[in-house]
Amino acid sequence: MSDRHIQFQTLSDLYDDVLPADEREAVRRHLQSCEACALEYRRLGDTLKLCREYAGLSLPLDGLNDRTMSKIRSARTRRLVLRSLPAMAASVLVIVGVGLFSTGTVFVRDRATVAGSRLSYSDSERVIDIIRKHNATISQVTGEYVEGTVPVSSFNDLKKSMGFRRVAYMMVDESMPDENVHWGDAIEEVGHDTGQPVRDWAPLTGTGASRQYVRFRVFR
Amino acid sequence: MSNSDSEDIQVIDRVLGGDVEAFTQIIDKYKDKAFNYIYGQIKDYDEAMDITQEVFIMTMEALRSFRRESKFSTWFYSIMVNYCKNYRKKNSRYNLVSMNSSRGDEEYDLQLPDERENPEEEVIMKESLRIVRDEISKLPDDYREILLLRDIQGLSYNEIAGILGISLSNVKVRIHRGREFLKNRLLARGLI
Incomplete structure (x- = not known):
């Protein structure tokens, strides 16, 4: 080591303290006896000291927080509105459809059978009204159930307002596409019509802080 | 996991x-470091401000995809570094300002480098730091990128390898060469 000058990469490694212990000691001994290498090491140190000084400058970033948060809020509002449009359209269509069905405007071959398995018009309206009052969006309405999504914080109140209905639900991610929602084992069904008010609501299943919404189906 | 993480x-x-x-x-927490890096890469104050803002918005929108397999800061810096790379690819090296001019009946546009004063000039009081800034900005892309991450942002070798998607040995080589390059430039400018 003492015969040859130290390569710059070794000096750089020494500066970052990433040399193996034995090599580190050998390089340090060399620096004590070789003026040229010691000078090179000092220059490296001076260079990096200037870099740190430059990095420590606090440049004026006036309004960066406000402008960024304002854009984030706008984008979020826009996304929420866009997300609710199909649900609102579906609600209107279903209300009209159920209305036509209940007034007999739509011909159904086996009306008694079909009607027996469906939510009645007035019942559908009631369910939809309750859902809307709880900050929920409706994504699907069929003869058997009304499906929607609601923030976790509003779900317990929504369930209590549902009264004697069967409600299946699961926790979902806001951005989870419908095809990824599986109504399998994750479903708990609560609120069977036993003739008694439902008192013990089952705890929500699903884990992860990102699951902040509840997808639910209110059955007949 | 550290307190910061x-x-x-x-x-x-x-x-x-x-x-x-x-x-x-x-x-x-991250705006100063993010801006310093972005400004070091883009070299235009206003554009760097806009890009810093965009990087934060992009981070917010992608937050659900953060798998927590790495530190948040590493993930954030990856977004920032990639954004800058793409931006630099799409845009020319120098910022140009348009100036309409005319000669006789003929009108034409002049494209000139933008040399307007920027707020940084008021902050950098020391000439030595102006030289450091200029010389960092003149480094080859790969060396500037790694020097900004290592010696300006203070990231570890492992973090840099993760952010840039390169091996640890490659990180070391680039750091050595970048530092040597900058040291020689500062030496030539009489700063060290």
Whole structure:
């Protein structure tokens, strides 16, 4: 080591303290006896000291927080509105459809059978009204159930307002596409019509802080 | 996990839980470092401000995809570094300003380098730091990128390898060469 000058990469490694212990000691001994290498090491140190000084400058970033948060809020509002449009359209269509069905405007071959398995018009309206009052969006309405999504914080109140209905639900991610929602084992069904008010609501299943919404189906 | 990392995770959980305003804490914590890096790469104050803003918005929108397999800061820097790379690819090296001019009946546009004063000039009081800034900006792309991450941002070799998607030995080589390059330039300018 003492015969040859130290390569710059070794000096750089020494500066970052990433040399193996034995090599580190050998390089340090060399620096004590070789003026040229010691000078090179000092220059490296001076260079990096200037870099740190430059990095420590606090440049004026006036309004960066406000402008960024304002854009984030706008984008979020826009996304929420866009997300609710199909649900609102579906609600209107279903209300009209159920209305036509209940007034007999739509011909159904086996009306008694079909009607027996469906939510009645007035019942559908009631369910939809309750859902809307709880900050929920409706994504699907069929003869058997009304499906929607609601923030976790509003779900317990929504369930209590549902009264004697069967409600299946699961926790979902806001951005989870419908095809990824599986109504399998994750479903708990609560609120069977036993003739008694439902008192013990089952705890929500699903884990992860990102699951902040509840997808639910209110059955007949 | 360090205190800083667990603080980040707590804030992220709050944001994902619906408290969007908590994201201001992330902006506050990382804005200076992010801007320093972006400005070092873009060299235009106003554009660097816009890009810094875009990087934070992109981070917020992608927050659900953060798998927590790495530190949040590493993930954030990856977004920032890639954004800058793409931006630099799409844009020319120098910022140009348009100037209409005319000669006789003929009108034509002149494209000139933008040399307007920027707010940084008022902050950098020491000539030595202006030289450092200029010489960093003149480094070859690969060396400037790694020097900004290592010696300006203070990231570890491992973090840099993760952010840039290169091997640890490659990180070391680039750091050595970048430092040597800068040291020689500062020596030539009489600064060291």
